[in-house]
Amino acid sequence: MYRRMMTGTILATFTMAGLSGCMPEMTMEEMAQMRPERPVELDKLNAWVGTWKASGTVKMMGIDEEITLSGTSQNAWGVDRWCLLEHGEYEMGAMGKMNGLGVWTWDTKAKRFRSSWFDSMGGTGSGTAKYDEMTRTWTMNMRGKGPGGATRGKGYVRFVDDDTMEWAWQEWPAWDLLGLFKFMDMKATSTRQ
Numbered sequence: 001m002y003r004r005m006m007t008g009t010i011l012a013t014f015t016m017a018g019l020s021g022c023m024p025e026m027t028m029e030e031m032a033q034m035r036p037e038r039p040v041e042l043d044k045l046n047a048w049v050g051t052w053k054a055s056g057t058v059k060m061m062g063i064d065e066e067i068t069l070s071g072t073s074q075n076a077w078g079v080d081r082w083c084l085l086e087h088g089e090y091e092m093g094a095m096g097k098m099n100g101l102g103v104w105t106w107d108t109k110a111k112r113f114r115s116s117w118f119d120s121m122g123g124t125g126s127g128t129a130k131y132d133e134m135t136r137t138w139t140m141n142m143r144g145k146g147p148g149g150a151t152r153g154k155g156y157v158r159f160v161d162d163d164t165m166e167w168a169w170q171e172w173p174a175w176d177l178l179g180l181f182k183f184m185d186m187k188a189t190s191t192r193q
Helices: 002-020 028-033 040-048
Strands: 050-060 067-078 083-092 097-107 112-119 124-132 137-146 149-161 164-173 184-192
Antiparallel strands (some): 083 097, 112 124
């Protein structure tokens, strides 16, 4: 066992030493020229920038009463306008307060928006989004994890006007490919403050 590990280490060292001489020499100016331009698709996210006040409802599987949702999110550019960052704080009725962080960016290679979500209820997720300019609607799909395990979700955000968004989000257990066991259904309206 020791002999195999030692042989592997020696081979890896010689391989890396040989490959390191293959890297071309570059000046700082040449390296700076390799930096890509900011994708113009990111400008579609400008509509989200600002402070938004949300109110709506949440239905959870196994709970008869509808939960009232209210809160505020602040959306601002970060990383030199390469990512849109969302910081949200919401009241979820008897469930209490939830804080969340969302990150949106453009994936040039895949030609789609990517998003990630993290919240104080133990939820995390990553997904994709598309924008329809005719209807001013974003449609999103996400896979995530929460206290109950792996999830999949989908939703939309429709800009009614520059200062009003209507949105909805639904989640299922990841194994429920037919969508028979929806455990969360949110609907809300957000207005720019």
